[in-house]
Amino acid sequence: MTTPTLTTPTLRSRLTLVYGTLFFVAGLTLLGVTYVLFNQQLEQKTVSIIVRGGGPGSLDTDTGSLDGDKAMNWMKQQQSLLRGAATTSLLTQGAIALVVVGGAASGVGWLVAGRVLTPLRQVTETARRIAAAPVAERGLHERIALNGPADEVKELADTFDTMVERLDHSFDGQRRFVANASHELRTPLTLNRALVELAMHRRTASADVKQLGESLLEINARHERLISGLLLLARAEHEIGDRSPVDLADVVSHVVAQATAEATESKITLHEAAGPAPTSGDALLLERLVHNLVENGIRHNIDDGTGWVRAVSRIAYDGRVEVEVSNTGPAVPPYEIPTLFKPFRRLGPERVVTAKSAGLGLSIVRSIALAHGGEVSARPREGGGLIVTATLPSQSPAHH
Template sequence: MNLLPPLPRGVRPTLRVRLTFVYGALFFLAGLTLLAVTYLLFNQQLNQTFEDRFKPEPGRTKQLFLMKDGVTVYGDAAVEWMRQQELELRSAAITSLLAQGAIALVVVGGGAVALGWVVAGRVLAPLNLVTDTARRIAAAPMAERGLSERIALDGPADEVKDLADTFDTMVERLDHSFDGQRRFVANASHELRTPLTLNRALVELAMHRRTASADVKELGESLLEINTRHERLISGLLLLARSEQEIADRSPVDLADVVTHVAAQIAGDASDAKVTVYEVTAPAPTTGDALLLERLVHNLVENGIRYNVDDGSGWVRVVSRTVSGGKVEVEVSNTGPAVPPYDIPLLFKPFHRQASDRTVTGTSAGLGLSIVRSVAMAHGGDVRARPREGGGLIVAVALPRARDY
């Protein structure tokens, strides 16, 4: 049974409002019942009192007389006059009872509703604490996660405290699970570097022997290419595990300098791919880890070069600027194949590659944009991507602006 009246579409009553309404409705219902019972008892008592006044005692005769306007009235006329007076008195008494009772009910009921609102707020305060903590955890950047927060609710061992303690236990287990996962990735990636380095040394040693045949050298080149891809994969996993941690040691970084540095570094790769890189730099001061931010811009530009047209007309445009809302931004756009809008969210998932680079020996490890997203979130920023009209992609990374600028 729903005691609440229908609300307009889109309006959702809170639990506090519902409890206050139910409490007020029950109070008014109890008050109306009490007023009705009081009316019935009062009316019955008046009737009984009036009848007892006219009813003679057994074995006796009751004679009523009174003075009215200086004239003595006897018998039935006196009784009739008394009954008329009593009816008027009873009507006035009942009217006064109902009117004043209704006014008192409204006044006390209003106070009860206000008290119910305060009591409901105090009762629901622990639940609001649970909700606020859950929202902070959900809104925390991916790197920070907020899983270190706890409710730590004080109070009696009731259902609400059981809920808060269960929530704390769940968050603590999630925190341990994520920490263990990152440590495993970092440790496994680090341990895999040693055999890869050994493989590279052995292959190079075999290739550079004087007795090495052309087939051995060709096989060695293929093995070195595969080994290089595996090394890139391991480095990407290590960087991804590092970028998902909170950035504690921050230093001032101007994204314009980072863009210029990365463009100079990658000029050779762009020339080999016959892709032109354009820089449009404006001051974009932020704070964070300079190496991670350099890797972020490098991955964006590298992706723009890799997934481009191969007819010599391709280009990549890198822009750094300050935007509204206390943010700075790096935007990388490029020519290239058309990217379906529904495929864009998948580009930021680890090990996802575009259709043109999904071979085992591909040059991409599928971690470039995943690292970009993790680095951005570790710095309190976000990443947005959209297809460019005519083909290619536009990726924009927004980061908090340094407060000193």
């Protein structure tokens, strides 16, 4: 959402400029019409001169009166002086009055425009808060609820509220469906695993039955991971309400220690650079965030024994904290990176039923980061692999 800058006048300023310009144009028009009518009145005015005695061009010294052509010239001079003085007075005082009243009108127009646009500002501020919400669930609960006459602005606000309400119901329904479906699917999968294990461990079980059982257990385990990922994704979509202090350095060290066995089995070397990175949130979800990043780096790597994964925690230059996980691996096209954060998106041979990954790892990372008021970004590493960075708000040690 864009905000007005110094080079872009606000709507209130433009309305005030329109009000002031219209007033000045109307005032100048009125002043011009008054000037024209005033001149017409002066030209139509007749002056009666009483000529007393004497010949043409003579002056009666006793009475000081003029006669003939001199009287007419004197009358024209007086008329010219009167017109000049009246015109100057009209234009000068009229211009001063126009400027004063025009300035007052512009000020009144500014106040009126501000009052008229107050409901629109309320709509804009509400929309900005919803857009800035770290997760949709919290932001979509907010409404404008504009009070006022049933005009165009009220209609706009009510329409916006209706749209947000429908989106809120849609998001809630989707999350409930995922959570309920995941819970309902867990029970039969647990039962299936128990039955398969029971059949495999019978004394009379043949080698073919045991091999089939191992395949079924592998598929069953993948489905369990998928359902667990869906539950975690549904949980991470909600904003974290109960926060506690967490140092991501401890989380990185713990996750790297846990992932050492899998990395060794995959012939991947783990590197750790756990610097202080204090934040606040749900410790289990933050552990899952780092775990998914490290696990993703191990599983999507090279298998010639030279692969590595590096996990780093630190304080970023802007004061926030970061967890960065980089790894060797196949080259990833830049245009593929945005799709990696979408659910069930995998690259290359991972798009198969028996794949170890459920395609939710980075989606869960992104959801957890957003729920904590942070963000996740990724970029290709030169030579192959990825560099994924999760950025979260910081918490000073004084808050611990």
